Amino acid sequence: MTNPLVSILIPFKNVDQYLKECLKSIQKQTYSNWEVIAVNDNSSDNSLQIANKFAVSDSRFKILSNKESGIITALRKAYNNSNGRFISRMDADDCMSPKRIETMVNSLIEHGKGYLAIGKVKYFSKTGVNDGYDRYEKWLNKLTATGDNFKEIYKECVIPSPCWMVLKEDFEASNAFNPNRYPEDYDLAFRFYEKGLKCIPCTTTLHYWRDYDNRTSRTSEHYAQNYFLDIKLHYFLKLEYKPTDSLVVWGAGKKGKAIASTLVEKNIPFYWVCDNEKKIGKDIYGVLLKHYSELENIKKSKTIITVANEDDQSVIESFYHELRLKPAIDYFFFC
Missing domain, CATH: 3.40.50.720 (NAD(P)-binding Rossmann-like Domain)
Known part of the structure; x- marks a missing residue:
């Protein structure tokens, strides 16, 4: 497996303040054989215009529009229009470290089928990161360093939603983005766990997670604690x-x-x-x-x-x- 194509899936909605920085961080990757499938989820700001400018100057960017509504349908559309051997996700308001794609590709080539590439994350914010996110970052990175993420999956989401990569066949076996269950990232983590995927340890920060007042995880009802608890109990009764x-x-x-x-x-x-x-x-x-x-x-x-x-x-x-x-x-x- 030499120089495989990586599909980077990005749903976006009203992120015109951050989208340019996000897409530039992808262009600066040391690994160049990637495609971005970015799906506009009914933005009312300038996000779509910004994305389209990248597509005009760089053919690796493919910009689509979501005829439905919601991050799950946007992700589903992005995946259905992807061509990569390796699948990854990115949040439109975050940034990649320059070697993120290269590091994950090399890890998956080395380990092969049945493995999940992840990386350490770092929160950043103009106003400072609150204690809750700081504790989550430290807890998550400690697990990622040893690849023991799934041992504590019932505590919190152990796979950072915008910082993973997997072989397409393993993604398909995990039922991709088909379930309509929120929070979609936590549900996907449980399905990776259910299929027995193993996390590849990583001690390098690969993703920069932006925190701000109106980010989706703070404002959407789909990320309220009762949704997390419902998912935990659903999979506990199913798997344990x-x-x-x-x-x-x-x-x-x-x-x-x-x-x-x-x-x-x-x-x-x-x-x-x-x-x-x-x-x-x-x-x-x-x-x-x-x-x-x-x-x-x-x-x-x-x-x-x-x-x-x-x-x-x-x-x-x-x-x-x-x-x-x-x-x-x-x-x-x-x-």
Whole structure:
């Protein structure tokens, strides 16, 4: 496999402040055999005019328009019009490092089918990056450095949506952009995980992630926490849980209650535990909350943990270690 064509898929909408910088960062790539399939998702600003100027001067840019609406349909159209052996995605308001494509192509050529190329990311903003994004960046990059991303997939999205590359056949096997499920990047990460793709470790920053007040992940209802929780539970029940397991929910906060409510609606039996003395012994949704020590008596347990505090998570991990239960096999952190 020599010098394969890379298809870079870019949906864009009202990003005229940033699109030129994004597309220039692609033109500056050290790897030159790429095509950009950029789909205008009903922009009302000058984004389309900017994109078209690049297409006039550089034939590697193909600009299309989305007759429907939404990032999933735009991505689907971009992919359906691509020709590359390798598939990658880019956000129209971000920037690539100059060696991003070269680094990912070389990684995939070396490892072959069944692998996913990723890279470290760096947030940047004129007003400074908030603590939440800073923690996410550090957490994500730590996983990426060792390729252990999927071990913590139920915590957060472990594959940065604009910084991955995969062979077309693996992308097709993962059902491409066909599902209409948001957040689409998190859903795709789960489908990569479901198909058993392995992340190639990377210690280099390949993508610069722009943060600003009206970016889609901040403003769209599709990126609200309830959507993330729905995806986590959907894939947990599909990939991890078996009817012969003793399902346990640990935590009676907002997320714990949301999960418990859904399980009750689905008629899936479960134990509900916590360490909050004010809640232990209460009947919520017809399920009695018990002290977490009850886990010592539950056989073949599989636990969803909704406790977010990192210190509390460490205590919980120690408790499971004493029970000889393993993370990402017997218990899963959902936050």
